[in-house]
Amino acid sequence: MLKAQLIERFGLNKTVTEQFFLYIGNILSGYWGVSWRYFPKDVFTLIMERLPWTLLIVILSRVISFALGYLVGTIAAWKRGSKFDIVLQALGLTSMSLPAFWLGLILLTIFAFYIPIFPLGGAITSGLVHKSLWDFVYDVLYHAVLPVITLTIVTFFIDALVMRNTMIEVLGEDFILTAEAKGLKERIVMFRHAARNALLPFVTGIMMSFGLLVTGAVFVEVVFSYPGIGLLLMESVLSRDFPTAQGIMIIITLIFIISNFIADLTYTLLDPRVRLR
Amino acid sequence: MLRGLATSWKYFRKSKLAVGGLIIILIFIFMAVAAPYLAPYDPQKSFVGPMFSPPSIKHPLGTDDAGRDVLSQIIYGSRISLIVGLLTAAVATLLGTIVGLLSGYFGGSLDEVLMRITDIFLTIPFIPLAILFALYFGPNIWNIILIFGLFGWPPVARQVRSQILSLRETLFVEALRALGASDKRVIFIHLLPNVSGIIMANVVSRTVFVILAEAGLAFLGASDPRNISWGMMIFYALRSGAVVQGAWWTYIPAGLCVALLACGFSFLGHGINLVLNPRLRGR
Numbered sequence: 001m002l003k004a005q006l007i008e009r010f011g012l013n014k015t016v017t018e019q020f021f022l023y024i025g026n027i028l029s030g031y032w033g034v035s036w037r038y039f040p041k042d043v044f045t046l047i048m049e050r051l052p053w054t055l056l057i058v059i060l061s062r063v064i065s066f067a068l069g070y071l072v073g074t075i076a077a078w079k080r081g082s083k084f085d086i087v088l089q090a091l092g093l094t095s096m097s098l099p100a101f102w103l104g105l106i107l108l109t110i111f112a113f114y115i116p117i118f119p120l121g122g123a124i125t126s127g128l129v130h131k132s133l134w135d136f137v138y139d140v141l142y143h144a145v146l147p148v149i150t151l152t153i154v155t156f157f158i159d160a161l162v163m164r165n166t167m168i169e170v171l172g173e174d175f176i177l178t179a180e181a182k183g184l185k186e187r188i189v190m191f192r193h194a195a196r197n198a199l200l201p202f203v204t205g206i207m208m209s210f211g212l213l214v215t216g217a218v219f220v221e222v223v224f225s226y227p228g229i230g231l232l233l234m235e236s237v238l239s240r241d242f243p244t245a246q247g248i249m250i251i252i253t254l255i256f257i258i259s260n261f262i263a264d265l266t267y268t269l270l271d272p273r274v275r276l277r
Numbered sequence: 278m279l280r281g282l283a284t285s286w287k288y289f290r291k292s293k294l295a296v297g298g299l300i301i302i303l304i305f306i307f308m309a310v311a312a313p314y315l316a317p318y319d320p321q322k323s324f325v326g327p328m329f330s331p332p333s334i335k336h337p338l339g340t341d342d343a344g345r346d347v348l349s350q351i352i353y354g355s356r357i358s359l360i361v362g363l364l365t366a367a368v369a370t371l372l373g374t375i376v377g378l379l380s381g382y383f384g385g386s387l388d389e390v391l392m393r394i395t396d397i398f399l400t401i402p403f404i405p406l407a408i409l410f411a412l413y414f415g416p417n418i419w420n421i422i423l424i425f426g427l428f429g430w431p432p433v434a435r436q437v438r439s440q441i442l443s444l445r446e447t448l449f450v451e452a453l454r455a456l457g458a459s460d461k462r463v464i465f466i467h468l469l470p471n472v473s474g475i476i477m478a479n480v481v482s483r484t485v486f487v488i489l490a491e492a493g494l495a496f497l498g499a500s501d502p503r504n505i506s507w508g509m510m511i512f513y514a515l516r517s518g519a520v521v522q523g524a525w526w527t528y529i530p531a532g533l534c535v536a537l538l539a540c541g542f543s544f545l546g547h548g549i550n551l552v553l554n555p556r557l558r559g560r
Contacts, residue, residue: 093294093547097539099489101496102511102532109525120521215404219493223515233405234497237412249409252402260400 027250033243037236043247047229051251053123054228057144058210058217061151065159066206068152073163073202074195080168088164092157100216104150104223111146118146121225147217147224154216155209162205166198173197200270207263211256285552295548301541305534309355316349320505329524339526341510342517347526350505351534357506358538361422361491366483368426373433374476380434381441382464391434398431404490411499418501421494425487433479440472474553481546485539492535507531 007013011022026032032043076085112120119125123143130136170176171194179189218230225231229248236244289295308315317337318325324344325336332339338347380391410424444450445468453463494500495508498516502509514520514527 090294093543094540097485097489097543098536099492099496099508099532099539101493102528102536105511105515105520105528105532108520109529113520113523211402215402218404219496222497233408237408237497237499240412242412245409245412249402249405252405253400256400256402 032247032250035236035241035244037239037241037244043243046232046244047247047251050227050229050232053226054214054217054221054230056140057147057151057220057226057228058213060144061148061155062206062210062213064148065152065155068156069159069163070195070199070202072156073160074167074190074198076160076164077167077171077198078190078194080171085164088157088160092161095154095157098154099219100150100154101219101223103153104147104220107146107150108223119143123227143226147220147226150220150223151213151216155213158209159202159206163198163202166201167194170194170198200267203270204263204267207259207266210259211252214252214255288552289548292548292551294544295551298541298544298546298548301537302545305355305359305538305541308352309359312352312356316346316352318346318349320345320349320353329519329522329527331524332526338530339524341513341524341527342519347510347530350510351507351530353505354507354510354531354534355538357418357504358488358491358535361418361425362484362488362538362542364422365425365429365487366480368422369429369483369487370433370476370480372426373430373479374437374472376430376434377437378441378464378468378472381438382445382460382468384445388438392438395431395434398428401428403428404493407490407494408497408499411494416494416499416501418504421491421500425490429483429487433476433483436475436479437472440475441468444468444471474549478546478549478553481542481549485542485546488535488539488542492532507535 011019014022030044032047035041035043035046038046072088076088079085108120111118119142124136124139125143128139130139176189176194179193184193217228218233220226221228221230222234229251233245233248235241236248322345325346326340326344328340328342328344330336330340330344336346336348338351341347341350376391376395380388406428407421407424411421414420450463450467453467458467491500491506492508492511495506496512496515498509498512500506500509500512508531510531511528514524514531517527519525519527
C-alpha cells in the first residue's frame with residue numbers, strides 16, 4: 001500500500017525518459033525535491049537559506065583579494081626582477097599547491113584554540129539576542145574573519161600574479177614611454193596610465209574565478225563549521241542525502257555560468273573596442 | 278634524441294626550484310614503495326598506543342583518536358596520493374591529447390563538435406561533480422581515478438589543439454603531405470613528438486591539481502575508507518574534535534604532506550616550462 005503510494009508519488013512507474021523530463025521540468029519550476037536529512041524540507045528552500053552565508057564570505061574575500069592583488073601586482077610589475085617581485089612569484093607558486101582546508105585548520109588552531117581571539121566556528125553566536133542591528137553586523141563579521149582570511153590567502157597571490165603579468169605586457173607599450181618622456185611622476189604613470197590598461201584582463205579573470213572560489217568556500221566552511229552550502233554539501237555526503245547534494249551541484253553550476261556571463265559583460269563595458277552591435 | 282635530453286637536463290638543472298621539486302617527489306615515491314619497511318606500525322590498527330597521545334619516541338608523530346600511529350598512516354598515505362595523482366593525470370592527458378590532436382589536425386565539423394563538448398566540460402564545476410559521482414557510485418579508489426580522469430582532460434585538449442593548429446600550417450607538414458604520408462603517419466610519427474613537451478607539462482600540472490582534489494574529496498568524507506589517505510586523516514581528525522583537543526599532530530603533518538607533494542610537482546612543472554620556453558630562461 002505504502003509502496004504503491006511512494007511509486008506513484010515519485011513517478012517511478014514512468015519510463016526513464018519520462019522521469020528525466022519530469023526532473024528537468026521540476027528543476028526549472030523551482031521544485032528541487034525533498035531533503036532526506038531535513039525531511040520534509042524542500043531542497044530549494046534549504047539551499048536558499050544557506051546560500052547567503054556562502055555568498056557573504058566569498059564576496060568579502062573576493063573584494064579584499066581584488067584590491068590587494070591590484071596594488072601588489074602593479075608594484076611587482078613596476079619593480080620587475082626585484083626581491084619583492086621574486087618573493088611574490090615564489091609565494092604564488094607555493095600558494096597554488098596549498099590545500100585551502102589545511103590552511104584554514106592552521107589558522108583555526110592558532111587564532112581560535114591557542115590564542116582564542118576568534119570563535120571556533122559558526123556564523124553567529126548561538127543563543128545571543130542581538131540588541132541592535134550594529135550588534136548583529138559586528139557578530140556576523142567577527143565570525144567571518146577567519147574564513148575570509150583563509151579564502152583570501154588562497155586567491156590573493158594568484159590575483160597579484162595575474163595583475164603583474166598583464167602589467168608587464170602593458171609596460172612594454174609605447175604610450176608608457178611617452179608618458180615617462182613627458183616627465184610625469186612615476187606614481188601617475190604607474191597607476192593612471194599602466195594599471196588602468198591592465199585592469200581589463202584582471203577584472204574578467206576575477207569574475208571567472210568567482211565560481212572556483214565557491215568551490216574553495218565548500219572546504220573552508222567545513223573547517224569553520226560555517227553554515228553555508230559547503231557545510232550543507234558535506235552533511236548531505238555523509239548522510240547520503242542525494243536530492244540536496246544534487247541541488248547544491250546545480251546551484252554551484254549556476255553560479256559558475258552567471259559569473260562567466262558577467263565576466264563577458266564587463267568586457268564589453270570596460271573596453272569600448274569590444275562593443276556588441 | 279639523447280643529446281636533446283642532455284641539453285634539456287642542463288637547463289633543468291640550473292633551476293634550483295625544479296631540482297628541489299624533483300627531490301621532494303623522489304622522496305615521496307621512496308616512501309610509498311618502501312612503506313611496509315618504513316612504517317613502525319600497521320596504519321589501520323587501532324590502539325597501538327593511547328588515544329591522542331602527543332609525539333614521543335614511541336610514536337614520532339603521536340596517535341589519533343583511535344590510538345593509531347600517525348607516522349605510519351602518513352607513510353602509507355603517500356601511496357594513495359601518488360597513485361591517484363599520477364594515474365589520473367595520465368588518463369586525463371591521454372584523453373586530452375587524443376581530442377586535441379584530432380580536433381586540431383582535421384579541423385572542420387569534427388573540430389566544432391569536439392570543442393563544444395570541451396566547452397561544456399569546462400563549465401561544469403569539477404570538485405562538486407566529483408563529490409556527487411563519489412556519492413552515487415561509491416567512493417572506491419578506482420572510481421575516483423576514473424572520475425578525475427574523465428573530467429580532467431578539457432584543458433589539455435585546448436592546449437594540444439592550439440599547438441597542432443599552428444604546426445599543421447608549417448612547411449614540414451606540407452612537405453610530408455606532398456610526399457604522400459598518411460594522416461596517421463603525420464599525426465603519430467611527426468606531430469606527436471612536437472607536442473610532447475606540452476604533454477609532459479600537462480601531466481605535471483594535472484597531477485598537482487588531482488593531488489589537491491583527491492585530498493579535498495577525502496577531507497569531505499567522500500573517499501575510500503579502506504585506504505588511508507592524507508585527506509582522510511584530516512577528515513577523521515576534524516570529526517573527532519582534534520582541534521579542541523589540541524591534537525595538532527593528527528592534521529598538521531598530513532596537510533603538510535599534501536602541500537609538499539603538490540609543491541614538488543608544481544616546481545617540477547616550473548622547471549619543465551623553463552626547458553620548453555627559452556624566453557623564460559632569462560639572459
